Amino acid sequence: MMISEGLAAAMSKQVVAEFYSSYLYLSMSAWFDSRGLSGFANWMKTQAQEELTHGGKIFNYIGERDAEVELGSIEAPPAKWDSPLAAFKAAYQHEQKVTGMINDLVAMARDERDFASESFLQWFVNEQVEEESTAKGIVDQLTIAGDHPQALLMLDRELGQRVFAMPAAAE
Ligand code: FEO
Numbered sequence: 001m002m003i004s005e006g007l008a009a010a011m012s013k014q015v016v017a018e019f020y021s022s023y024l025y026l027s028m029s030a031w032f033d034s035r036g037l038s039g040f041a042n043w044m045k046t047q048a049q050e051e052l053t054h055g056g057k058i059f060n061y062i063g064e065r066d067a068e069v070e071l072g073s074i075e076a077p078p079a080k081w082d083s084p085l086a087a088f089k090a091a092y093q094h095e096q097k098v099t100g101m102i103n104d105l106v107a108m109a110r111d112e113r114d115f116a117s118e119s120f121l122q123w124f125v126n127e128q129v130e131e132e133s134t135a136k137g138i139v140d141q142l143t144i145a146g147d148h149p150q151a152l153l154m155l156d157r158e159l160g161q162r163v164f165a166m167p168a169a170a171e
Contacts, residue, residue: 001065004112007065008106011058011117016072017101018055022048024077024094028087031080036153037142039160043138047091049164054124062123084152085142092135099128127167 003011029044062069082089102124109117138159147150 001116003062003065003067003114003117005067007105007108007117008062008065008110009070009112011062012068012070013072015058015062015069016053016074016096018051018058020074021094021098022051023074024056024089025051027077027079027083028091031087032084036045037084037085039154039156039158043159044161046162046164052165053167054127057123061117080087082138085139088135088139088142092139093158094134095128095131095135099132102128129136 025044025048029041029048032038032041032044046149059069082091102121106118106121106125107122109115139154141150141155145155
């Protein structure tokens with residue numbers, strides 16, 4: 001059974017939103033790098049890679065359901081933030097927005113009794129819990145670090161450890 005045109009269009013928009021997320025985090029990565037915070041930059045670059053796999057996963061699904069993908073343009077992301085805390089607060093807010101978009105897609109799939117799409121989207125529902133929790137965790141740590149450069153550098157070292165791993169469900 002084919003996915004509905006409306007749902008295919010909404011999912012296509014989600015592909016673009018995931019690629020925008022990648023773009024946003026890549027921009028944040030460059031900003032952290034320019035401030036000498038290479039660990040934060042590494043974390044953001046890894047996150048940018050992960051977002052590409054999210055977009056790719058939805059792109060593949062639309063094709064599997066024999067529907068048309070409409071790829072719109074990707075907006076330019078901001079290039080500057082006031083502080084590392086402001087950048088992570090923006091990332092956290094962005095993830096909350098993405099969660100809302102995923103929830104809207106689930107509601108749409110459910111309304112259409114498209115249970116395959118609802119089941120497919122469940123992976124993203126769970127992923128968003130993880131995404132929000134991770135971003136909020138770093139916001140909290142940055143809040144604790146405050147204006148102490150030593151605490152910021154410790155966190156930078158910790159975030160420098162993150163390595164990209166292809167999510168199992170996106171293989
Ligand atoms: Fe793909 Fe960060 O949500």
